[in-house]
Amino acid sequence: MAQDFFLKMQAPQVDDRPMWDVIFAVYGYPALLLAHKLKIFSFLADGARTLADICNSLNIKKRPAEAILTVATSLGFLSLQDGRYALTTISKDYLLESSPNYFGFFWDLMIDNYQVCSFQNLERAVATDSPQAYGGGDIFKSHEEQIELLHRFTHGMHSISQASSLFWPKLMDFSRHRLMLDIGGGSGAHSIGAALKLPNLQALVLDFPQVCELAQKYITQYGVQDRVKTHEANIWSDHWPSADLHFFSNMYHDWPIEKCSFLTDKSFMSLESGGRIIIHEMLYNDEKTGSFAPAAYSMMMMGWTEGRQYSGLELSEMLQKSGFEEIQVQPSFGYYSIVTGLKP
Amino acid sequence: MFNLGNMLNLGSTDPVIGKADTIIRCSSRELFKYIGEDLFQNYPKWSPEVKELAQLTSGPVKLGTVGRQVRVDQGRRSESKFKVSAFEPDVRLTFTGVSEPFRCTYELQEITPEESVKLTFSFELLELLAVMRPVEGLVRAAVKNGAVKTVQNIKQLIETDQVANTPSQ
Numbered sequence: 280m281a282q283d284f285f286l287k288m289q290a291p292q293v294d295d296r297p298m299w300d301v302i303f304a305v306y307g308y309p310a311l312l313l314a315h316k317l318k319i320f321s322f323l324a325d326g327a328r329t330l331a332d333i334c335n336s337l338n339i340k341k342r343p344a345e346a347i348l349t350v351a352t353s354l355g356f357l358s359l360q361d362g363r364y365a366l367t368t369i370s371k372d373y374l375l376e377s378s379p380n381y382f383g384f385f386w387d388l389m390i391d392n393y394q395v396c397s398f399q400n401l402e403r404a405v406a407t408d409s410p411q412a413y414g415g416g417d418i419f420k421s422h423e424e425q426i427e428l429l430h431r432f433t434h435g436m437h438s439i440s441q442a443s444s445l446f447w448p449k450l451m452d453f454s455r456h457r458l459m460l461d462i463g464g465g466s467g468a469h470s471i472g473a474a475l476k477l478p479n480l481q482a483l484v485l486d487f488p489q490v491c492e493l494a495q496k497y498i499t500q501y502g503v504q505d506r507v508k509t510h511e512a513n514i515w516s517d518h519w520p521s522a523d524l525h526f527f528s529n530m531y532h533d534w535p536i537e538k539c540s541f542l543t544d545k546s547f548m549s550l551e552s553g554g555r556i557i558i559h560e561m562l563y564n565d566e567k568t569g570s571f572a573p574a575a576y577s578m579m580m581m582g583w584t585e586g587r588q589y590s591g592l593e594l595s596e597m598l599q600k601s602g603f604e605e606i607q608v609q610p611s612f613g614y615y616s617i618v619t620g621l622k623p
Numbered sequence: 624m625f626n627l628g629n630m631l632n633l634g635s636t637d638p639v640i641g642k643a644d645t646i647i648r649c650s651s652r653e654l655f656k657y658i659g660e661d662l663f664q665n666y667p668k669w670s671p672e673v674k675e676l677a678q679l680t681s682g683p684v685k686l687g688t689v690g691r692q693v694r695v696d697q698g699r700r701s702e703s704k705f706k707v708s709a710f711e712p713d714v715r716l717t718f719t720g721v722s723e724p725f726r727c728t729y730e731l732q733e734i735t736p737e738e739s740v741k742l743t744f745s746f747e748l749l750e751l752l753a754v755m756r757p758v759e760g761l762v763r764a765a766v767k768n769g770a771v772k773t774v775q776n777i778k779q780l781i782e783t784d785q786v787a788n789t790p791s792q
Contacts, residue, residue: 425631432627487633513634516751516759518724541638545749548724602708 310350320374327363380442388435395582412583437466444472446612460522467494528559533584547601558618563590572614594618639748641770651713659716669776686710724749
């Protein structure tokens, strides 16, 4: 048998790097989370340091330190010159807590819930077609624990929303809209960004009461409390206050298509004629051949939610079915896009 | 923002939807004529909660047709206007509240041509009125049960009607 096998051996048509890339992603990318947790980035905020400095100051042995630092350097989060590691633009922008675009809270959320992306957990999520994060609602957690989780979660979501919130308001002319309803708006990041970029716009963050309480703190922190308010409600069963712009960010990917259609219909019925809906998501391409980012995001949603990423075409059809017109899909910041339509 | 409601027990994240289906012994043409084209004659038959019904736009039922209904649901009287928002002959009928946040959809799927059709009915309440909120659980249950009753009633009406109209051998 073995002899037959060897006789059949032949050179492959392509090399095996993509096979290794799968493995290297599993081992390599967590090095960045470790670097973040070990506070390597904040340590380098004061200037470039040698490997020995980093090891001594952060109490990390040479072998692991070098492994982590080399991954971070190979991926562009650090540079290495004359034996000294230094922050690059991307790590200064997103990995220093002093930065207005700090992404670290979201990495914290991933670290806190790393079991969600374990192979066993994802396998269970795939097998059961149900999310595994937070045990699907752990009734045994105390109220204090729940609130702490909510805080960490909201900080995490704020982390990934700040930068993009400053870009979509400039993609089109939104100047005639007066009041934006930020549905499931969480920390209010997008309302805050919109208020900063669109001087005539007021915004209302619609979310659960406990979330609104947190949003209020962010709103005050950014000094936009005269233009951004909160509205405590359950988006599914409560009435939505009047507005001429409905905004959903990272909302549709939480839900299956039927629930997204429900939200779209509710939006259409709530808006006045001339009102606009904006859906802010990472989109599959229309052929669903990629790209990798939304495809991987769908796997993340598999672990955390009932939803998945959608293509621009799918969301456009959903909007059209509800009655929206003049539907457009526009690339926005980073991997994000907006899908928007008007109520005739 | 993920399913916070479920993850942290902050509140329900289920829309108020009742959905039910049944298989009816008839053609999709017959069924659509009964529930779609003859909506204003037959609606109170399968939905006895409808006490008054009037077509407010002229002509045959089509996309955009507007109607007015007075209903009594579990003792509560309500009046609403609705608009036909999907009218696909032999396939789908949807009517949506004009000022009330509800939507009814009837979907037809032929199982055996001319013989049997799967009817799926869904009723969606886009928001709960403040007066309903204390009894949200009851409303959800009523909506679910209402959907089951609707398809059963239509099935009984159509199949009984057929039997009555079948000449004896």
